[in-house]
Amino acid sequence: MNLERVRWLIIGASGHGRSLAAVIRGRGDTVAAVSDVSFADSLPEELAALRENAPFLSGHSAGVRYFTDDGAALAFAVDQSLSIAIGIGDNAVRARVASSILGEPRFAALLQPLIAATASVDATAALGRLSQVCEHAHIGPLARIDDAAVVNTGAIVEHEAEVGAGSHIAPAAVLLGAASVGQQVFVGSGARILPGVSVGDGALLGAGAVANRPLAGMTTYVGVPAKPSKSTKGLSVDV
Structure with a gap:
């Protein structure tokens, strides 16, 4: 506090x-x-x-x-x-x-980060300007949250994972160790990105989906394992 x-x-x-x-x-x-x-x-x-x-x-x-x-x-x-x-x-x-x-x-x-009192942020994590870590979220060792990114309620960004500028990690979503998402990615509620898996700029991972392999940008993915649903071509990623 x-x-x-x-x-x-x-x-x-x-x-x-x-x-x-x-x-x-x-x-x-x-x-x-x-x-x-x-x-x-x-x-x-x-x-x-x-x-x-x-x-x-x-x-x-x-x-x-x-x-x-x-x-x-x-x-x-x-x-x-x-x-x-x-x-x-x-x-x-x-x-x-x-x-x-x-x-x-x-x-x-x-432009300090906004970090909830109930959030857990490791001292070695890096938080960008205008970033947000909401209630009961967890940011692990050596994780990186870039400018204007949101880690929403109860989400987890584990050790060495990276959240690109302007991305939004929705409530209860999880990035496991060394996973990474690019700029303006939306990771839906309850979705999982497995260790070391990357998600490209502008992608959308649907609620409850599981990314077990690298996912290209500008595409919507759903399911377990996550598979392409439609393109999101034209989404701005200029943060």
């Missing part, structure tokens, strides 16, 4: 954004601001009363600032020295948001 509380800006108020708010509260930190275009549909005085926004509220703060424009929210983050988290689960959308933030030197000091 943090001894010094951190104040956060969350970009995105989707379900994943609300999950990050829970991670932040669990650390003893504060959600200070949230940015989402959907807020434009509500009057400022109505926002705090919306049920779906309740997770963003915190007893550690007098109130949360809501923004409809990411640029204005990021300027507020710089002014207030808020750490930044991207509450967007979709890889391609998160990549676009992350690329605009990672390329700006003025945000550099605000």
Whole structure:
């Protein structure tokens, strides 16, 4: 648990954004601001009363600032020295948001990883900027989690495994020792990647699938063992 509380800006108020708010509260930190275009549909005085926004509220703060424009929210983050988290689960959308933030030197000091209090992260693991390790996840020795990657609730990234930039390891998914996924890979809930197996950029591994051999990028895989289902050609991998 943090001894010094951190104040956060969350970009995105989707379900994943609300999950990050829970991670932040669990650390003893504060959600200070949230940015989402959907807020434009509500009057400022109505926002705090919306049920779906309740997770963003915190007893550690007098109130949360809501923004409809990411640029204005990021300027507020710089002014207030808020750490930044991207509450967007979709890889391609998160990549676009992350690329605009990672390329700006003025945000550099605000880009610490967001690690849940209940997560286990080995001291030798490397975590990139804007990366996220959610509740009860485990990151093993010498593992690498690159920029803007998500290791979601209860997922496991074992020793020497690698998660590429912008990838999303869904709840309860597992990368076993020295397994690796490229950029913007989605590993579905409960999926397994066996030791030393690699998955190429932009691939999607369906829920419960098991990768027991190297998998090419830009393809959807399902089943046990995982087999191609369809191409995902055109997916952005520019994080």
